[in-house]
Amino acid sequence: MVIAKALTIAGSDSGGGAGIQADLKTFQELDAYGMSIITAVTAQNTLGVHGVYPIPLNGIVEQIDAIGKDMGTNALKTGMLFSSEIIEAVSERIHHYQWDNVVIDPVMIAKGGAKLLQDEAVNALIDTLIPLSTVVTPNIPEAEIITDRKIKTMDDRKRAAQDIVRMGATSVVMKGGHGSEDDVVDLFFDGETFVEMTSPRIDTRHTHGTGCTFSAAITAELAKGVEIKQAVLTAKDFTRAAIETELGIGEGHGPTNHWAYKKRGVKSF
Ligand SMILES: Nc1ncnc2c1ncn2[C@@H]1O[C@H](COP(=O)(O)OP(=O)(O)O)[C@@H](O)[C@H]1O
Numbered sequence: 211m212v213i214a215k216a217l218t219i220a221g222s223d224s225g226g227g228a229g230i231q232a233d234l235k236t237f238q239e240l241d242a243y244g245m246s247i248i249t250a251v252t253a254q255n256t257l258g259v260h261g262v263y264p265i266p267l268n269g270i271v272e273q274i275d276a277i278g279k280d281m282g283t284n285a286l287k288t289g290m291l292f293s294s295e296i297i298e299a300v301s302e303r304i305h306h307y308q309w310d311n312v313v314i315d316p317v318m319i320a321k322g323g324a325k326l327l328q329d330e331a332v333n334a335l336i337d338t339l340i341p342l343s344t345v346v347t348p349n350i351p352e353a354e355i356i357t358d359r360k361i362k363t364m365d366d367r368k369r370a371a372q373d374i375v376r377m378g379a380t381s382v383v384m385k386g387g388h389g390s391e392d393d394v395v396d397l398f399f400d401g402e403t404f405v406e407m408t409s410p411r412i413d414t415r416h417t418h419g420t421g422c423t424f425s426a427a428i429t430a431e432l433a434k435g436v437e438i439k440q441a442v443l444t445a446k447d448f449t450r451a452a453i454e455t456e457l458g459i460g461e462g463h464g465p466t467n468h469w470a471y472k473k474r475g476v477k478s479f
């Protein structure tokens with residue numbers, strides 16, 4: 211049996227809905243072998259982020275080397291990287307191991323408002339990490355910060371996606387979860403063609419970790435050898451299924467249901 215290996219380089223969410231925990235659950239559900247490099251530990255639940263504790267830089271590099279020198283990976287994603295030092299070290303190691311199928315989820319601010327990336331780290335993201343990427347998956351506020359543009363219309367989104375490809379990304383998916391239109395449109399751009407991936411907006415406040423889950427699903431599919439556009443379509447389907455059925459955990463913005471994609475048809479637990 212050929213095992214598809216998938217690696218996440220991200221922050222830990224003690225509540226299990228986002229970050230490393232969402233990534234590993236997604237890898238497992240999509241039949242990829244999950245590995246993790248923890249960049250920061252957050253004390254977090256459905257009510258918010260209560261503390262952020264970055265891992266010392268040498269601890270992060272040692273984790274990457276542990277994978278690089280022995281196990282390798284077929285695809286990787288980055289999530290919460292917190293500082294420019296961490297971004298630069300992670301970029302250097304990805305380059306060193308010549309890893310491809312690199313998914314960059316430019317996590318900046320948690321849904322509750324806590325900062326998961328320091329302001330001055332955006333330049334490091336643009337200069338060192340985006341040029342290594344197979345796909346970058348910003349939500350609209352993140353795309354606004356990366357491109358220094360206001361994004362209101364679909365044309366604005368397209369121009370921002372073009373900017374990100376010009377920064378060195380092979381492709382971009384600009385996620386449309388933030389908004390109030392009846393449909394959610396995730397805009398995919400591979401440097402040549404735009405594809406608007408549209409689905410009905412689900413009326414729920416339980417979207418904690420949707421971006422992490424989405425980028426992890428792309429990573430799992432790439433690890434299995436699926437081409438990028440199809441990987442993004444499957445990831446959208448996986449995330450939609452996860453949002454559709456509530457788990458009812460916690461008092462705030464609850465986690466999504468990572469079992470739902472495989473168990474589709476079962477409407478409640
Ligand atoms: N209310 C919703 N209904 C349907 N799909 C959603 C909803 N919110 C987010 N999504 C989907 O979840 C994925 C993550 O999007 P988004 O929430 O914008 O990312 P982030 O968590 O990074 O802010 C996208 O595929 C988006 O279409």
Ligand SMILES: Cc1ncc(COP(=O)(O)O)c(N)n1
Nearest residue numbers: 221228229418419420421422
């Ligand atoms: C450790 C960690 N990483 C990422 C997110 C973003 O989560 P969301 O997908 O809800 O924006 C988070 N809340 N915590």
